[in-house]
Amino acid sequence: MTVTYIDAIHAAMDHLLRNDPRVFLYGQDIATFGGAFKATKGLAEEHPGRVFDSPISEDAMLGMAAGAAVEGMRPVIEMQFADFSSLAFNQIVNQAATHYYRTGVPVPLTVRLPSGGAAGSGPFHSQSMEGIYAQYPGLIVLTPASVSDAYHMLIDGVQLDDPVIFCEHKFLYRWLKAKSLNGDHLPIGKARIVRTGKHATVVTYSAMVHEAVRAADRLQKDGWEIEVVDLRSVKPLDIDTVLASVARTGRMLAVGEAFPWGGVTAELIARVTEDGFHLLDAPPVRLNSRDTPIPYHPKLWRAHRPTPESICHALNKLLRF
Amino acid sequence: MPLLDIPAYTDELAKNREFLRSVFQSMLKARILENKLSSLYKAGKIVGGVYLGKGQEAVSATLGASLIQGTDFFAPLIRDQAGRTAFGEPIIDCTRTYLGSVQGPMRGRDGNIHRGRIDLGMPAMISHLGSQISFVAGMLFAKRMQGTLNGRVGATCIGDGASSTGAFHEGLNLAAVEKLPLVLVIANNQFAYSTPTHRQFACADLVERARGYGVGGFSVDGTDLLACASVIPAAVRRAREGGGPQLVVAHMLRLTGHGEHDDGGYVPQELRKGHYGRDCVEVAMRQLVEHGVASVDEILGWQDSLADEVQRAVAQAQQEETPDPYSDDWSALATRFPLPCTEETQIRAQP
Numbered sequence: 001m002t003v004t005y006i007d008a009i010h011a012a013m014d015h016l017l018r019n020d021p022r023v024f025l026y027g028q029d030i031a032t033f034g035g036a037f038k039a040t041k042g043l044a045e046e047h048p049g050r051v052f053d054s055p056i057s058e059d060a061m062l063g064m065a066a067g068a069a070v071e072g073m074r075p076v077i078e079m080q081f082a083d084f085s086s087l088a089f090n091q092i093v094n095q096a097a098t099h100y101y102r103t104g105v106p107v108p109l110t111v112r113l114p115s116g117g118a119a120g121s122g123p124f125h126s127q128s129m130e131g132i133y134a135q136y137p138g139l140i141v142l143t144p145a146s147v148s149d150a151y152h153m154l155i156d157g158v159q160l161d162d163p164v165i166f167c168e169h170k171f172l173y174r175w176l177k178a179k180s181l182n183g184d185h186l187p188i189g190k191a192r193i194v195r196t197g198k199h200a201t202v203v204t205y206s207a208m209v210h211e212a213v214r215a216a217d218r219l220q221k222d223g224w225e226i227e228v229v230d231l232r233s234v235k236p237l238d239i240d241t242v243l244a245s246v247a248r249t250g251r252m253l254a255v256g257e258a259f260p261w262g263g264v265t266a267e268l269i270a271r272v273t274e275d276g277f278h279l280l281d282a283p284p285v286r287l288n289s290r291d292t293p294i295p296y297h298p299k300l301w302r303a304h305r306p307t308p309e310s311i312c313h314a315l316n317k318l319l320r321f
Numbered sequence: 322m323p324l325l326d327i328p329a330y331t332d333e334l335a336k337n338r339e340f341l342r343s344v345f346q347s348m349l350k351a352r353i354l355e356n357k358l359s360s361l362y363k364a365g366k367i368v369g370g371v372y373l374g375k376g377q378e379a380v381s382a383t384l385g386a387s388l389i390q391g392t393d394f395f396a397p398l399i400r401d402q403a404g405r406t407a408f409g410e411p412i413i414d415c416t417r418t419y420l421g422s423v424q425g426p427m428r429g430r431d432g433n434i435h436r437g438r439i440d441l442g443m444p445a446m447i448s449h450l451g452s453q454i455s456f457v458a459g460m461l462f463a464k465r466m467q468g469t470l471n472g473r474v475g476a477t478c479i480g481d482g483a484s485s486t487g488a489f490h491e492g493l494n495l496a497a498v499e500k501l502p503l504v505l506v507i508a509n510n511q512f513a514y515s516t517p518t519h520r521q522f523a524c525a526d527l528v529e530r531a532r533g534y535g536v537g538g539f540s541v542d543g544t545d546l547l548a549c550a551s552v553i554p555a556a557v558r559r560a561r562e563g564g565g566p567q568l569v570v571a572h573m574l575r576l577t578g579h580g581e582h583d584d585g586g587y588v589p590q591e592l593r594k595g596h597y598g599r600d601c602v603e604v605a606m607r608q609l610v611e612h613g614v615a616s617v618d619e620i621l622g623w624q625d626s627l628a629d630e631v632q633r634a635v636a637q638a639q640q641e642e643t644p645d646p647y648s649d650d651w652s653a654l655a656t657r658f659p660l661p662c663t664e665e666t667q668i669r670a671q672p
Contacts, residue, residue, distance in 0.1 A: 024466060049466075055498055060455035060491035067459025070439050073466060075459075090488070094447050095456060097653070102431045105439045106655035137653035161655035187660035236658045 001180070006173040008147045008181055009039050009112070012154035013076065017047040020074060023158060025051040026061060027078030027112075036080050037114060037173055058084050062091035062111065066099065066163075069109040074158055082113035082167065083127040096163040097138030106161040110154070115167040116207055116257050117305055122296035128206075128256070128289075131263030133165045134235040140188070141165045141235040145209035147176060148183025149232060156188050169207040176210070191238035193245065197225035200251035200318055203242050203268050205231040208255045208306060215311035224319060234264045242268065243276045250281035251318050257305050260288035282321035287314045341550055341614050344386045344407060345605050348378035348546075349620075350627045351403035352602050354412055357631050358419055362581045366639075367419050369432045374400030376544070376576030377508050379601035382407040383549040384476055384506055384569075387557040394442045394460045394475035396453040399434045400508060400575075401478050410443060416634040422641035429644030450483035454492025454505060461501045474560045476504040482513020484527050493566065497534045502560040504567045506553070508543060510575035511597065515587045528570040536566040543571030544597055546605035547612075574598045 003011070016023045025040055031053040034041030044051035054061050058079065065075035079085045085092065092111065099107045117126035134141045140162050144150040150168060157164040186192055194209060195216055202212040209230045216226035227245050231238065246252050252272055254265035265286040272284055289305045355373045362371040374381055377400045385407030388395050395408045406412065417425025418436040427436050427445070437445025444460070446453055457475040464470040483489055484507055496503040507527055511518055524530065531538025537559055541552040549571065556567040574597040578585035592598055609615040 055491070055495055057455075057491035057495055059452075059488050060458070060495040063452055063455025063488070063492060064459035064462060064495060067444070067456035067461075068463040068466075069459070070444070071460045071463035071467075073463045090449050091452060091455070094449055095452055098447065099445075100655050101653040102427055102435070103437060103439060103445050104428075140654065140656065185663050187662055189658045189660055190662075 002177040003147055003181055004174050005147050005150050005168070005176040006037060006039055008151035009154060009168055010041065010043070011181060012151045013040065013043060014046065015155055016074075016076070016158050017043060017050050020158070022072060022074040023050070023076060024068075024073060025076050025078065026054050026065060028054055028056055028080045030078050035078060037170065039078065039112070058087035059091055062088040063095060065109040065111075066091060066096045066107050069096075069107045070099070070105055074108050074110070076110045076112065076158060078112045079114065081125045082115040082129045083124050085111065085113055085129060092133065092139070092163065092165070093136040097136050099138075100162065101138060107163050108158075108161045110158050110164040110166055112166045112168060114170045116169045116171055117294055117301060118171050119298035119301050120296060121294070123293040126294040128167070128258040130165070130167045130206075130234050131256070131258045134264065134267075139163050139165055139235065140233065141167065142188065142233045143167045143205040144232060145169075145172070145206050145230050146183065147178035148181055148185070151181045152183065152185050153188060153232065160188070167206060171207050172210075186232065188233050189236045189238060191232055191241040192230045193227060193241070194230045195226065195228040197227035198249055199224045199226060200253060200315055201227045201229060201242070201245040201249045202253045202255055202311065202315070203229045203231065203245075204255040205234055205264070206257065208257050211306060211308050212255055212311055214308040215315060218308060218312055219315060224315070226315060231264075237267065237271070239271050239275070242272060243279065246272055246276050247279045250279060251321075252280070252284040253311070253314050253318055254284065254286040255306050255311060256286075256288050258288060260286075260291050263288065282318055285314055285318050287311060337550070338614050340386065341546070341609060344379075344382045344546065344550060345609055345615065346623055346627070347382040347385060347407035348403050348602055348605060349623055350406050350412070350631070351378050351382065353624070353627050354406075354415065354631045355402055357635060359581055361419070361635070367433075368421060371419070371581040372399040372434050372579070373577045373581065374402050376573050376601060377401075377510060378403035379546045379549045379605055380506065380508055380541070380543040380553070380571040380573065381478065383546070383553045384478070384504070384557070387554040388474065388476055390441060392442070392473050394444070394457055394473075396444045396446065396457045396475070396477035398446055398453070398478045398480065398483075400480070400510075404478065405443070408443065410438070410441065412631065412634045413637060414438065416638035417641065420635070420638040421643045422638045423644045424641050425638070449488065451479060451486035451488030451492060453477045454479070454489060454503070455495055458492060458496040458499065458501050458503055461503060462499060465501070470502070472561060474502040474504055474557055476506065476557065478506045478508060480513055481507060481509040481511070481518050481521055481527065482516065484530075485521055493534050493536065493568070496566045497536050500565045502563070502565070504557050504560050504569065506569045506571060509570055509572050511592060512575055512579075512585075512588060514579040514583075526570060528568060531568040534566070534568070536568050537564055539567065539569045541569065541571050543573035544599050544601045544604055546601060547608050572597055573601065576600060
């Protein structure tokens with residue numbers, strides 16, 4: 001038996017609905033239809049009165065979720081694509097994220113963001129928003145890269161008392177498979193070293209973990225041992241695990257699929273440079289998508305985001321410094 | 322079915338003495354409190370802006386008094402001191418927030434009209450107009466899921482300007498789709514900050530939108546307490562009885578600047594002198610006396626005792642501690658990281 005990444009998300013929501021009466025699902029086309037990616041397939045029938053189709057109103061969906069959350073519910077909101085969460089931005093960053101600090105009343109809601117690119121998806125169905133949400137105080141931003149993490153982190157995230165931005169990568173939905181949902185079940189906020197090495201560290205998250213591991217496999221043929229750190233959550237950021245890895249390797253490449261200006265990779269460079277300058281044998285390097293909207297054509301798209309080739313290229317430069 | 326269901330204005334209402342007396346006292350209390358806040362602002366005692374509801378007290382207080390604290394939800398906006406008072410917010414919450422007392426509901430972390438108390442059913446507004454509509458809808462949605470919605474309503478207020486936002490449209494539409502007992506009161510006070518209504522919307526009366534959303538619609542003269550006391554409780558009742566969302570559009574003129582930093586010099590004289598330029602507190606006072614609901618002496622007595630109460634609330638808040646940046650925990654999250662490893666993880670970590 002194999003389970004895919006999207007099976008894990010489906011199973012997590014099924015588990016939550018079964019075990020926590022406070023949980024309900026709200027989103028576009030998620031009830032009878034089962035969602036644009038079928039993440040909620042069958043859940044409306046399995047859990048009557050708990051899964052709702054929403055109008056195409058991202059702002060109101062999130063305002064509604066925040067109101068329900070302060071009254072004791074645990075709403076899980078599906079954005080049809082992460083890109084559309086820009087329409088809910090105000091309710092997320094101003095309503096939900098500020099509420100606990102202002103009033104002392106927490107807002108336990110979860111927003112699922114089908115994130116990242118797939119060939120042919122174009123500028124408005126491919127975005128990675130984690131850096132934008134991580135910038136705001138009051139949010140927890142999760143970026144699972146494995147089947148087990150997708151399952152456990154969604155369940156654990158919904159149990160947290162704060163608003164959670166759950167970035168699930170669309171490319172991993174059906175491509176990533178595992179034998180079961182079991183895993184090490186690390187707590188949210190802990191990074192994982194997915195591949196050990198001694199010559200350089202790649203710090204990344206979500207689908208880029210798999211691209212980084214492929215790049216590391218290729219470089220192994222040339223005798224390089226590359227360590228790969230999966231952040232798992234970009235906020236909180238487990239900088240201790242990153243610094244410990246950099247202490248071993250002396251070199252860091254930060255990789256993210258989001259746009260290059262600022263964001264998670266820039267934060268990593270800033271923190272490692274500030275707190276771990278003495279550990280570095282070479283200037284830390286970052287690799288992101290290109291600074292254009294995400295192109296539609298597969299030939300352009302593949303060259304827009306980091307790939308094993310571009311990661312190898314960046315690592316080769318870093319290793320030869 | 323007629324678009325507008327405006328209950329007939331009748332003398333019956335004047336017989337509802339206790340309701341009118343209580344609404345009027347909230348109006349008066351708010352006016353006295355806000356005059357005091359204005360003085361404090363001008364004396365440099367308040368950090369941040371002061372936004373007053375002068376001219377909107379009749380609408381706001383009638384709404385607040387039509388709701389049941391402990392059952393209903395009320396999400397006020399910036400000109401709802403009277404509604405907050407009528408709903409039951411202690412005025413010490415107001416003075417503490419304006420004066421930055423750490424004992425206030427916002428503990429100095431947010432100020433002035435952004436205060437709220439979820440425990441009293443009163444959310445703390447954010448500045449992004451229209452955002453509270455869907456928030457209140459969510460509070461009601463939660464109660465429906467918990468099986469405790471019956472007989473409960475949620476009300477929120479916006480101005481004419483906020484009716485142009487996407488959040489207004491999305492929030493009201495969502496509430497209508499979900500058939501929630503939401504009462505949305507638009508105080509059309511003719512100006513959104515400095516922008517007149519003809520630059521804000523093109524329909525004759527915002528209540529025309531009610532039909533488009535499939536919700537109940539009411540239009541009322543917001544300067545007329547008796548009219549407000551006839552229309553607003555009817556809208557609340559209809560929502561409470563399962564009639565779905567209700568839109569109430571109240572017409573008046575803002576009798577103050579946008580905030581106390583603004584003299585409102587852009588408001589034309591003819592509007593100030595016109596029908597909606599009249600002061601709803603003065604109109605209400607005359608109405609109460611004319612209908613024998615309250616005597617002039619009684620009203621003067623209320624004025625004195627309310628002024629005392631306001632003075633005490635200001636003095637109390639002024640004596641209290643302001644927040645200490647060195648003891649604030651500076652955490653925007655309720656969760657405290659790092660989280661402990663699960664039992665499962667710890668077992669695996671054993672050598």
